[in-house]
Amino acid sequence: MSQQRPGGQSGQPGAVPALPDLPEATVARLPEYLRALHNQAEAGHDTVSSEGLASAAGVNSAKLRKDLSHLGSYGTRGVGYDVALLIEQIEYVLGLTQRRAVALVGVGNLGHALAGYAGFATRGFRIAALFDADPSRVGERINGLVVRHIEDLTEIAAAESIAIGVIATPAGAAQSVADQLVAAGVTSILNFAPCVLSVPEGVDVRKVDLAIELQILSFHEHRKASLTSLPATGPAGGLTALPGGLSATGTEEAVGT
Amino acid sequence: MSQQRPGGQSGQPGAVPALPDLPEATVARLPEYLRALHNQAEAGHDTVSSEGLASAAGVNSAKLRKDLSHLGSYGTRGVGYDVALLIEQIEYVLGLTQRRAVALVGVGNLGHALAGYAGFATRGFRIAALFDADPSRVGERINGLVVRHIEDLTEIAAAESIAIGVIATPAGAAQSVADQLVAAGVTSILNFAPCVLSVPEGVDVRKVDLAIELQILSFHEHRKASLTSLPATGPAGGLTALPGGLSATGTEEAVGT
16 A cells, blocks of 8 residues: 555544654655645646656655655655545644634734635634734724733643743743743644744744745846846856756755765 | 855846746745845854755755855865855845835735734835725834725835735735735735735745644644654554654755655
């Protein structure tokens, strides 16, 4: 059996089989595969080749096959992967079969945007509570939820079984909020504040830095400018323009770097 | 000379030397190194070891040395890297020595948050124009900029030398906005809309999907739950809990996967 259904214990609450210790880079790619698979399913495809799925997810197919082999999914030669089954396997591994309750702290513009982000609800998450430290924000209703004061965090986190905290506060407040989330038993934090958080072992933090994406695009703009300006200026600094490869989206990640 | 100053032609407008064709994964890590280096500089450090810089940026030091070798930076044995020089080199390669003009399309909650994101201005970008298709939004002033109608995009993109377009519209409008950006000469797009964009060759698109970060955290929540529930349920599916390694933030990316 090339694609085993996961666990088979979904009917037993609390009976969660241990998960393999996947490489972090594989974990980071699983959501991309999942999104590509949902697109395949919506387009009416029952199976997908590793090449087709890899292309849709923007990775090379050898990497995709290696990633999925960690889940015990090898596909069927000449047929490919069963789309519905692979969705089920990835959702199981990512823990998306239960809707996780998320607490969002900081309801400025970014917090408002996140509270209303339809992508969360459709991808296995439920914004269960909103918090702010500003008394003038407390009581405001956003997408059906009332903003609570950060002082109520511990009580509400327990009542709502909050698993994940999202920090959308200014940088100066973020560490204090992280401390309060950890004290309330939250063990996963998504940090949008532009600062590094210090948390105890066993707490996972992921940082979203919106400027980093722009800096990566800036490299490609810079590179395109350097190539197109060559005829006028000639090669400089001993570097010569490399042929082709202008488009970065098709560039494969270097293996082993 | 282990760290060469880049180009040396910054005084000559238009004279941009060709850049090396860096692996995409290296390009994606350069902003992380840059942020860590700025922290080192702010802390008053003139030099940093490859281990220290790697740790601050969350990668292993072999990968960091390989990445920086692409820039011609090898550091000095026993001393490390010159912080100021390495900042200059990375900013040069990323094209951050000129402030790139960014057009932001869609001024809903997310657009508002992005327009006010201080991280852009301090990292080499200038939000030069805001657009929306909703007439009731046009004319609104956000952070000193007046929202313009999307119909004015071509004219303003030329006047402001817009290099990068940021799409913060609903998914349904994103492809049309991308087409208009491309028609206006924009060759780099950062897409926050939850959809895949189709663009001509030579146009770079990066997609930010806020739910993917939550899904990665969900894996770690799921994994922690599976480990802590083991004493009650016993090993299942032939998998055994692996010792330690609960914290993902310390997990190194697997090399070669």
